[in-house]
Amino acid sequence: MSRTTVVLFTRDLRVRDHPALADACRNSGRVVPLFVLDEKILRGPFASPNRGMFLGEALADLRESLRERGGDLLVRAGDPVEEALRVACEVGAERVVCSADVTAFARRRERRLDRACEEAGLELGLFPGVTVVPAGDLRTGGGGHHQVFTPYWRAWEAATWRSVVRAPERVEVPTGLAPGSLPSRTDLTCGGETSPNLPKGGESAARARLDAYARQRTDAGSLDRENLAADQTTRLSPYLHFGCVSPLTVATRLRGSAEDVVRQLCWRDFYHQVTACFPGIARQDLRPRRREWVSDAGDAIEAWRAGRTGVPIVDAGMRQLLAEGWMHNRARLVVGSFLTKQLGVDWRVGAAHFFRWLVDGDVANNAGNWQWVAGTGNDTRPNRVLNPLRQAARFDPDGDYVRRYVPELAGIDGAAVHEPWKLPEDVRRGLDYPELLIDPVPRRTG
Incomplete structure (x- = not known):
């Protein structure tokens, strides 16, 4: 098996239950894990020094996990599409794969990547992994997306979930590639203020937190997630956002023992399928109510x-x-x-x-x-x-x-x-x- 595949990581920073990575390792002789530091994200309108700090730790953890499997994480800076094609050309890859996402920004990136791969004669593979159930899988009787949660919850519960994918045992990276340096704190925060008590980023921290919560649920039987002072939530949301643990892993692990958490994961999927159909959700009213907001507050x-x-x-x-x-x-x-x-x-x-x-x-x-x-x-x-x-x-x-x-x-x-x-x-x-x-x-x- 001689072909080479570039795996473009975005917000799926893990090796376990990563369908794109698993497919590349299974069907290619050589695999190039790649992460590109995108200035439009690090310094754009949705930039956050807190997320930058978490990202740096997650990348370090991902690189370590890949090295434990004989591989490495290439880190580049610039436009993800251009860098993915540059690396693919450098190693003679036939294919680029990544996890499909739903935001307007991510979908523009996927469309650009699709065009660039087609022009370069490369195959592009998009895989699930950002949600439990892919955003377009569940439709109403009329064929549209769900706009009310409860019917979506019923359909989501009844859906057949894919199986959790094991981490690859080996990641064979082409020789002679310079992995690139991990970004510095300044690179990631742009000098902005960070919160003093941030969670530690990375798949290792995510799995430890999930394990601890699962044990806690087993020992306690039930927890009061709504009690503000008790703080009995999973605190997994940062890890889910960066893909340090897959939502399917969490849902599969806690199904039957923590249905309240599973329901919250369904809410997460619900908003992702809404966003897939209404990509302007961050700026435009989903349902305009003709409300006049105060202008002098x-x-x-x-x-x-x-x-x-x-x-x-x-x-x-x-x-x-x-x-x-x-x-x-x-x-x-x-x-x-x-x-x-x-x-x-x-x-x-x-x-x-x-x-x-x-x-x-x-x-x-x-x-x-x-x-x-x-x-x-x-x-x-x-x-x-x-x-x-x-x-x-x-x-x-x-x-x-x-x-x-x-x-x-x-x-x-x-x-x-x-x-x-x-x-x-x-x-x-x-x-x-x-x-x-x-x-x-x-x-x-x-």
Whole structure:
């Protein structure tokens, strides 16, 4: 078997359950794993120093995994299509393969790669792996994509999933190739500020986290994922975004023992199939509601970003984001509803801030969730408003989550932490905490 295949990695940075890599190793004598540092991503509108840091660790881990199998990871900088064709020409490859994706950016890259391969006489192979069920596989009775989650969930549960693919035992790389240096911190962050408590990137860290969570579910029987202070979520979302673990691996591992997590993976697939059919989801309203967003909320937006609105549950979520590059999903819903439904700020402002800081900042999920909470997306109740006080009482009843991220309120006992404006005046004077930005009780509550 003499042919050579270039495997172009994008956001699938793993060796296990990687259909494109497995196919290349099975059907080619030589394989060239390639990652291209794309300036349009590292310095474009969706750039994030936090994701840059995570990416650097993920690439280092991927290179180590490939070297353990006799291979290596080539690292180049520039345009992925041009570099893939350059490497293919250098090694005399007959084929380029990669994982199919759904965003407008990724699909443009795939179309360009398809044209370039055709012109160069190369075969292009696109493989699944970014979602559990490929985005176009599940259709409504009328042949369109699903716009409501529950019918999609039923179809998704009934679908036949592909089998998890084993990691290749050997990766035979052509001799004489310069692997290239891994990017530096400066290359990846462009000098931007990073959060102090970021998760460690890479497939090894992802598998360790999944193993620990699976054991925890086995030992505990059930966990309260919605309890903000308990923090009993998987925290796998950054690893899923970068493909350090495949969503199919997680779903297969936890199916039957953690159906709540499996359902969240279905939500992830749901937004990917929505994005595949509506590639403008990050910038355009999925369902325009003719809503007029406020145009003079600059100070309020800055207070929201900094976690100084005076509403503790909102401020705790926003400060967690700045500290960890991550936020509990329940808190994401609360802070999103507060910004869009109570402050009246365009959801795109919130989505941009999340994209700046979230390690798991994903176009499909981030934009889909923001549009859901803003009432312009797939929520069947577009006027839903989440009352932050009710949400705090239900999901942080003892105030531990707030005290963890808002140290100014650490000395306030119990649920009183959620309504500091009701404390005696002498107590309030001793707090270095902002006055209420807005009445936290919305007209419509949820």
